[in-house]
Amino acid sequence: MSNPTLSSASGPIGVFDSGYGGLTVLRSIQALMPEYDYIYLGDNARAPYGTRSFELVYDFTLQAVRRLFRMGCHLVILACNTASAKALRTIQQRDLPLIDAERRVLGVIRPTAESVGDITRSRHIGIMATPGTVRSQTYEIEIRKLHPDIHVTGKACPLWVPLIENGEYDTPGADYFVRKYVDELLACDPLIDTIILGCTHYPLLLDKIRHFTPPHIRLISQGDYVAHSLRDYLCRHSDMEARIGREGHTRYFTTSHPDLFDENATVFLGHPVQSEHIDL
Ligand code: DGL
Numbered sequence: 001m002s003n004p005t006l007s008s009a010s011g012p013i014g015v016f017d018s019g020y021g022g023l024t025v026l027r028s029i030q031a032l033m034p035e036y037d038y039i040y041l042g043d044n045a046r047a048p049y050g051t052r053s054f055e056l057v058y059d060f061t062l063q064a065v066r067r068l069f070r071m072g073c074h075l076v077i078l079a080c081n082t083a084s085a086k087a088l089r090t091i092q093q094r095d096l097p098l099i100d101a102e103r104r105v106l107g108v109i110r111p112t113a114e115s116v117g118d119i120t121r122s123r124h125i126g127i128m129a130t131p132g133t134v135r136s137q138t139y140e141i142e143i144r145k146l147h148p149d150i151h152v153t154g155k156a157c158p159l160w161v162p163l164i165e166n167g168e169y170d171t172p173g174a175d176y177f178v179r180k181y182v183d184e185l186l187a188c189d190p191l192i193d194t195i196i197l198g199c200t201h202y203p204l205l206l207d208k209i210r211h212f213t214p215p216h217i218r219l220i221s222q223g224d225y226v227a228h229s230l231r232d233y234l235c236r237h238s239d240m241e242a243r244i245g246r247e248g249h250t251r252y253f254t255t256s257h258p259d260l261f262d263e264n265a266t267v268f269l270g271h272p273v274q275s276e277h278i279d280l
Pocket residue numbers: 017018019021022047048049050051079080081082083130133161198199200201
């Protein structure tokens with residue numbers, strides 16, 4: 001049953017991440033569809049999610065989704081692989097029908113899984129992601145549904161997010177851990193010709209990952225695939241598209257300190273922002 005307190009007026013698209021990484025996805029979405037309104041919500045106070053339990057990631061993500069709905073969003077994108085892997089399915093199937101069956105929550109894993117079928121030639125791909133995403137095997141499951149012939153190897157990269165969050169992603173110190181995880185992945189399956197960067201933070205490490213990866217291997221960053229998939233979705237769902245605000249405004253919210261968020265967000269987004277504090 002619909003919740004009568006939820007507004008049916010037009011509203012922004014909600015973009016949620018555990019912290020800063022989802023800004024790389026928002027950046028691609030804004031570039032493709034600048035006409036829409038967006039709210040970005042980063043749960044920086046409780047990041048990282050990648051090493052947290054299934055239950056906590058689900059609870060935190062559901063709190064954020066409910067908050068974004070109360071702020072007027074009809075459509076929320078979980079721009080976080082860990083949240084998409086651990087919480088999306090339950091929210092879509094169990095919670096949404098109870099909260100408001102007219103609202104939608106989409107993730108980043110399905111659009112990325114769809115993209116690899118046309119890219120890999122060897123049909124052997126690697127996923128580099130947080131321990132939570134790799135352990136959930138959500139990429140394997142989604143890719144198997146769409147491309148049963150593709151062999152998937154997951155590699156957890158627990159130190160990459162902390163390196164990025166602490167501003168060490170462009171230092172010589174990061175080289176060791178970038179090379180280590182890339183080498184370990186390729187040692188597991190030398191036939192890999194495509195690697196999905198299955199964490200929204202990893203585009204910041206792209207140059208280093210490229211440097212330590214053989215040139216024939218294609219690296220997939222998610223932002224553009226997610227943005228195009230969202231545009232397709234809105235073309236196919238005109239009822240939802242009609243409920244999105246169209247003033248081209250974006251507001252940024254963080255559960256942590258806005259000053260800190262603003263300082264770090266520029267690196268992910270490419271331009272300065274002014275965020276506001278929010279409690280979930
Ligand atoms: N944004 C998360 C993801 O894409 C990574 C950061 C975290 O561990 O919270 O998986």
